[in-house]
Structures are given as structure tokens and as C-alpha cells.
Amino acid sequence: MNAIEVEATKSERGENFPVASLLLAPERRAPILAYYRFARAADDVADDASLSPGEKILRLDAFEATLLGKSEAVEAAKPLRAALAADPTLEARHALDLLTAFRLDATKTRYADFAELMDYCAFSAAPVGRFVLNAHGVGEAVWPASDALCSALQIVNHMQDCGLDYRRIDRVYLPLDLLADCGATVGDLGAPKASPGLRAALLRLAEATDPLIALGSTLPPELAELRLRLEIGAIAALARRLNDILKRRDPLSEETHLSKPEALLVAGLGAARVLLRAPAAAPRTAQARGDAA
Incomplete structure (x- = not known):
């Protein structure tokens, strides 16, 4: 493995969400x-405390170059590149947007307000849901609900x-x-137990x-494919549930994850x-592939 090849250090089984x-x-x-797996490996680069911001950017640039077929440097990017080549309806932009977020992570360590955090989620979280929809042939009409749910998942993870x-x-x-x-102050995050001010902020x-x-919970009835509706309903x-737990528990000193x-x-x-809820309207058809035809 050369200087810019990386492998993901976490698996999909280690996530809070399916x-x-x-x-x-x-x-x-x-x-x-x-x-x-592309996202997980790139995220590992952005979170690597041993790398300088410049080294992180260099490695993330290599992810992009490999994904776009301009390099062979990053093994973790090749399966996604192959998937994109095998299905022309899949869009690379959803992966490229993630790299934008990871480049931010390499250089940005503070967020001034909720609006700025949501701007970050637009690149770090929303593209995940958009790719899942893209893989099911679902177009942009349902993006607002998907973006909201993905951003919520991201913020829950930030709090945890x-x-x-x-x-x-x-x-x-x-x-x-x-x-x-x-x-509260930023320094409160380094304590073994959250201060009253930090608990209030959380x-x-x-x-x-x-x-x-x-808003994200309104998405399943809009989708034609039952399996995808079930997946999103579960998420x-x-x-x-996790957001409710964070209202009651201190993530610095208490468990805020669910057991398996x-x-x-x-x-x-x-x-x-x-399954018990009938669609409120005609489900969105699979626009990219015509799956519902």
C-alpha cells in the first residue's frame, strides 16, 4: 500500500444505522x-489525527482522481468507480460532494451556528441519501425529505x-x-461529565x-419500492429513538448508542x-430507470 492508498477501518456493521x-x-x-466503503475510507483520512491538513487534502484528491479514472492510487475508490461504470444512471456527484465535506473536515474545526452546520450536512450527509435514491432510480423530487433525514442522522452522530x-x-x-x-464553552467537551450548560445546549x-x-419520516410513502420504504422507515x-435518548442522557458520561x-x-x-401506513399519494416513480413502469 503506497502513501495514498487507504482501507476503511470501520465496517457497515459498526454503524448506528443500517x-x-x-x-x-x-x-x-x-x-x-x-x-x-468509499465514504468510510475517505472519512478515515479526514479523521486521521496523525495527518496534517495538507496531507489529508492530498489523499482526498487521490480519492477523486481514482473515482474519475484519472489515477489508480486508491483501492477503496475502485469498487465505486466500477459500479458507476456498470450503471450509467448512477451519478458520481454524490461521492464528489462527500469529498467536499471531508476536505472541510481537514481544515475546519468549528461551526458558528446551526445554519453553518446544516450547510456542512448538505455535503456530508445529504449525498448519502441521494445516492441510495439514485441507486433505486428515484429522482430529485423527494430530495428535501431525504436530505432532512440524513442531516438529522449526522447531527445525532455529532452529539453522540x-x-x-x-x-x-x-x-x-x-x-x-x-x-x-x-x-457552555468548547472546553466543557473535554470534561468527564457534561456541564449544565452543555447539557442545555445538547x-x-x-x-x-x-x-x-x-420531515424525513414523510419519505417512505413517496417511494414505489417496498423494500426501500421499509429501510427508510427503519432508519x-x-x-x-437516538435523538430522544440524547435529550435525556449525557454523551460524555452515559451510553447514547443502542445495543444490537x-x-x-x-x-x-x-x-x-x-407496512401499516398506506401511501398518502401516488408513490414517486423510479425516474432514472423506469422501474415502476
């Missing part, structure tokens, strides 16, 4: 897993890992104006995430609710 779970049709899962991110790589996603308004951020989850249920049995139960109930 990534290309068995709910999805097998032919859909393959490109989504290729996308996930707020102490670790600060201690390990001095990165703070919690909006600075929110911390200040609640009487509660307010979780409450600001509720409308995103609510929305997990996001809601808990996650399976919550996801199963979320999928079951989708």
Missing part, C-alpha cells in the same frame, strides 16, 4: 455498499461523539452560538433535530409502521 441492510433488494445493495471528536481531533460540530447562549440541538426527523425510527437487540427492535417497529 447501511444497505437486507431489507434492500440484493441488486440495489452492491452499489450502495461500494459507495459506503461530541466529546470524542473534541479530545481526539479538536473538532467541534456543536454550534458555537448555541454553546455560548447556554453558558437538549436544544436535539429539539432542533426533531423537525428534520419529522427514521432509529434516528427518532435494541436497534433491531426499533428498526423492526419502524419498518412495521411503514
Whole structure:
């Protein structure tokens, strides 16, 4: 492995949320897993505390060059490149947008307010849902609900890992104006237990995430493919449960993740609710491939 080749250090089984779970049709899962592994490996570069910002940018540029067929340097980018070549309806921009976010991570360590955090999520989170929709032949009409759910998942993860991110790589996603308004400081993230001000800030951020989850929960009835509706229903249920946990628990000193049995139960109930809920309108057709034809 040369200086710019990397392998993902985490697997899809280590995520809070199902990534290309068995709910999805097998032919859909393959490109989504290729996308996930590309994202995971690039994220590892952005989070590597041993690399300078310049080294991170160099390596992320190599991801882009390999994805676009201009280089063979990064093995982790090749499966996604092959998936894109095999299916011309899949769009590379959803991976390139992620690289934009990871380049930000290489150089930006603070976010002034919620709007700035949402701008980041537009590149770090929204492209994931857009690629999943793209892989199912679903067009842009449902992006707002998908973007909202993906951004909610991202913010939940930021809250869960707020102490670790600060201690390990001095990165703070919690909006600075929110911390200040609640009487908290960035330094509070390094404590073994959250201060009252930090707990208040986390509660307010979780409450600001509720409308995103609510909007994201409107997505399943808009989709034609049952398996995808079940997957998104499960993810929305997990996001809601974890966000509720963060309203009650301190991520610096208490467990804010679900155990595997808990996650399976919550996801199963979320999928079951989708089955019981009739679509409010005619589902969006698969625009790219005409799957619903």
C-alpha cells in the first residue's frame, strides 16, 4: 500500500444505522455498499489525527482522481468507480460532494451556528441519501425529505461523539452560538461529565433535530419500492429513538448508542409502521430507470 492508498477501518456493521441492510433488494445493495466503503475510507483520512491538513487534502484528491479514472492510487475508490461504470444512471456527484465535506473536515474545526452546520450536512450527509435514491432510480423530487433525514442522522452522530471528536481531533460540530447562549464553552467537551450548560445546549440541538426527523419520516410513502420504504422507515425510527435518548442522557458520561437487540427492535417497529401506513399519494416513480413502469 503506497502513501495514498487507504482501507476503511470501520465496517457497515459498526454503524448506528443500517447501511444497505437486507431489507434492500440484493441488486440495489452492491452499489450502495461500494459507495459506503468509499465514504468510510475517505472519512478515515479526514479523521486521521496523525495527518496534517495538507496531507489529508492530498489523499482526498487521490480519492477523486481514482473515482474519475484519472489515477489508480486508491483501492477503496475502485469498487465505486466500477459500479458507476456498470450503471450509467448512477451519478458520481454524490461521492464528489462527500469529498467536499471531508476536505472541510481537514481544515475546519468549528461551526458558528446551526445554519453553518446544516450547510456542512448538505455535503456530508445529504449525498448519502441521494445516492441510495439514485441507486433505486428515484429522482430529485423527494430530495428535501431525504436530505432532512440524513442531516438529522449526522447531527445525532455529532452529539453522540461530541466529546470524542473534541479530545481526539479538536473538532467541534456543536454550534458555537448555541454553546455560548447556554453558558457552555468548547472546553466543557473535554470534561468527564457534561456541564449544565452543555447539557442545555445538547437538549436544544436535539429539539432542533426533531423537525428534520419529522420531515424525513414523510419519505417512505413517496417511494414505489417496498423494500426501500421499509429501510427508510427503519432508519427514521432509529434516528427518532437516538435523538430522544440524547435529550435525556449525557454523551460524555452515559451510553447514547443502542445495543444490537435494541436497534433491531426499533428498526423492526419502524419498518412495521411503514407496512401499516398506506401511501398518502401516488408513490414517486423510479425516474432514472423506469422501474415502476
